[in-house]
Amino acid sequence: MDLMYRSTRNADNRATASQAVLKGLAEDGGLFVPERIPELGIALEALADMSYQETAYAVMKQFLTDYTEEELKYCIRSAYDVKFDTPEIAPLREADGAHYLELFHGKTIAFKDMALSILPYLMTTAAKKNHEEKEIVILTATSGDTGKAALAGFADVPGTRIIVFYPKNGVSAVQEKQMVTQKGENTCVIGIRGNFDDAQTGVKRLFGDAALGETLASAGYRFSSANSINIGRLVPQIVYYVYAYGKLLKDGAIKPGDLINVTVPTGNFGNILAAYYAKCMGLPIDRLICASNENKVLYDFFRTGVYDRNREFILTSSPSMDILISSNLERLIYRMAGDDAAENARLMAELSAKGSYTVSDAMKAEMKDFTSGFATMEEVSSEIGRLYAKTGYVLDTHTAVASCVYRAYRGQSGDQTPTVIASTASPYKFARSVMEAVDPKYAGMDDFGLIDELSRISGTKVPQAIEEIRSAKVLHDKVIEREQMEASVREFLGIS
Numbered sequence: 001m002d003l004m005y006r007s008t009r010n011a012d013n014r015a016t017a018s019q020a021v022l023k024g025l026a027e028d029g030g031l032f033v034p035e036r037i038p039e040l041g042i043a044l045e046a047l048a049d050m051s052y053q054e055t056a057y058a059v060m061k062q063f064l065t066d067y068t069e070e071e072l073k074y075c076i077r078s079a080y081d082v083k084f085d086t087p088e089i090a091p092l093r094e095a096d097g098a099h100y101l102e103l104f105h106g107k108t109i110a111f112k113d114m115a116l117s118i119l120p121y122l123m124t125t126a127a128k129k130n131h132e133e134k135e136i137v138i139l140t141a142t143s144g145d146t147g148k149a150a151l152a153g154f155a156d157v158p159g160t161r162i163i164v165f166y167p168k169n170g171v172s173a174v175q176e177k178q179m180v181t182q183k184g185e186n187t188c189v190i191g192i193r194g195n196f197d198d199a200q201t202g203v204k205r206l207f208g209d210a211a212l213g214e215t216l217a218s219a220g221y222r223f224s225s226a227n228s229i230n231i232g233r234l235v236p237q238i239v240y241y242v243y244a245y246g247k248l249l250k251d252g253a254i255k256p257g258d259l260i261n262v263t264v265p266t267g268n269f270g271n272i273l274a275a276y277y278a279k280c281m282g283l284p285i286d287r288l289i290c291a292s293n294e295n296k297v298l299y300d301f302f303r304t305g306v307y308d309r310n311r312e313f314i315l316t317s318s319p320s321m322d323i324l325i326s327s328n329l330e331r332l333i334y335r336m337a338g339d340d341a342a343e344n345a346r347l348m349a350e351l352s353a354k355g356s357y358t359v360s361d362a363m364k365a366e367m368k369d370f371t372s373g374f375a376t377m378e379e380v381s382s383e384i385g386r387l388y389a390k391t392g393y394v395l396d397t398h399t400a401v402a403s404c405v406y407r408a409y410r411g412q413s414g415d416q417t418p419t420v421i422a423s424t425a426s427p428y429k430f431a432r433s434v435m436e437a438v439d440p441k442y443a444g445m446d447d448f449g450l451i452d453e454l455s456r457i458s459g460t461k462v463p464q465a466i467e468e469i470r471s472a473k474v475l476h477d478k479v480i481e482r483e484q485m486e487a488s489v490r491e492f493l494g495i496s
């Protein structure tokens with residue numbers, strides 16, 4: 001029997017995995033969640049010798065049950081190939097007593113590639129399976145990394161178009177350059193005057209606009225999402241936690257059944273939710289350590305049970321985590337409420353009406369697997385400098401948030417459990433903040449000068465993704481007000 005998915009806001013709204021992938025967001029504004037979390041279904045010992053692709057198949061087949069073996073293997077084979085600069089796909093690097101899981105070896109050098117290199121295959125396969133004739137329009141809000149990874153995945157994929165909205169002054173120079181130089185007839189990149197939450201809220205509104213949906217349908221289009229609200233993003237992200245466990249076994253750092261901790265630099269709560277799902281599948285994970293930057297809405301939530309986005313939005317050196325409305329937290333809330341869609345819908349309505357909600361003590365108690373912490377920009381900067389001075393290993397600013405939070409946690413708790421830190425971006429993507437952290441003398445150097453210097457001091461090759469943008473032409477220069485998002489979508493699709 002197929003594993004079915006349900007909206008977090010309406011238990012009667014059910015879909016197969018492929019339908020949920022195709023839809024992205026449920027019609028009622030909820031997020032699709034599996035009706036139950038499947039078991040890992042594989043002996044832990046076996047993980048040590050499995051390739052990334054084999055691990056991906058073992059995990060994904062448990063969730064995406066209406067895809068055939070052939071379909072799923074085709075998607076996996078097409079996604080995790082030479083686009084990645086190492087056959088390991090996600091190498092694990094030990095530095096100063098922590099295990100950094102490098103998720104940035106894909107095309108756009110951020111962890112978003114882990115899921116977005118397979119999502120286009122999952123989606124076009126889903127379209128075929130469900131006899132979807134309409135052209136799929138991927139509508140995406142990005143805090144910097146999803147945009148480029150989604151563009152790279154969907155560019156020139158037949159039967160799809162992709163529109164990306166990013167906060168004009170809220171991404172790094174490299175992130176912006178990567179997006180605005182994107183080729184492909186079916187791509188559209190637009191800067192908005194606002195922050196990531198404005199972009200994400202605007203996109204969700206377009207999804208929820210029934211009249212717009214009808215206009216689109218009659219013009220032969222349907223919307224879908226490449227954001228982590230799409231279950232097709234979340235499931236591929238579970239894979240690398242299972243894979244990391246196998247690597248630790250292989251390296252002799254743990255024995256089968258030993259517990260590990262996982263620390264994740266968190267924004268929209270997608271990546272850490274995937275780790276939680278891995279735990280629910282039976283992977284021996286003890287603590288899930290949720291690391292925030294100064295936009296520490298999640299840190300406050302885990303401590304107090306009050307989610308409150310009514311606060312100043314801070315632009316930090318880890319822009320991909322500059323988020324006050326963490327979409328995927330809704331999936332955890334739903335589960336902590338005992339899969340109660342009505343209760344979840346009530347809390348989400350409060351969030352949209354007053355910007356805050358409070359969970360019950362019982363729900364708060366359910367969240368005991370999570371530990372939270374946050375790091376300031378100064379702490380991030382000194383962690384990058386410290387680790388480089390001690391080991392020669394260079395972290396990006398997001399991974400450094402997690403590294404700080406983990407080390408503070410270990411110091412306070414004395415917990416010596418082997419810990420995997422999700423390393424979510426290449427330092428090359430945030431070369432300015434990273435190099436200034438390594439040595440203040442780099443302030444004032446131009447962006448590509450910094451990149452070459454980073455290559456020299458770290459002894460790593462400048463990634464292809466960076467070489468590509470050195471001299472690339474800007475192809476997208478549109479900047480709009482938040483209110484103009486719908487008009488821009490209509491214009492790109494040629495509908496009035």
Ligand SMILES: *Cc1c(COP(=O)(O)O)cnc(C)c1O
Nearest residue numbers: 145267268269270271320424425
């Ligand atoms: C997106 C992103 C994050 C946050 O991940 P979520 O799944 O949104 O919590 C952290 N670091 C980097 C580099 C990212 O691109």
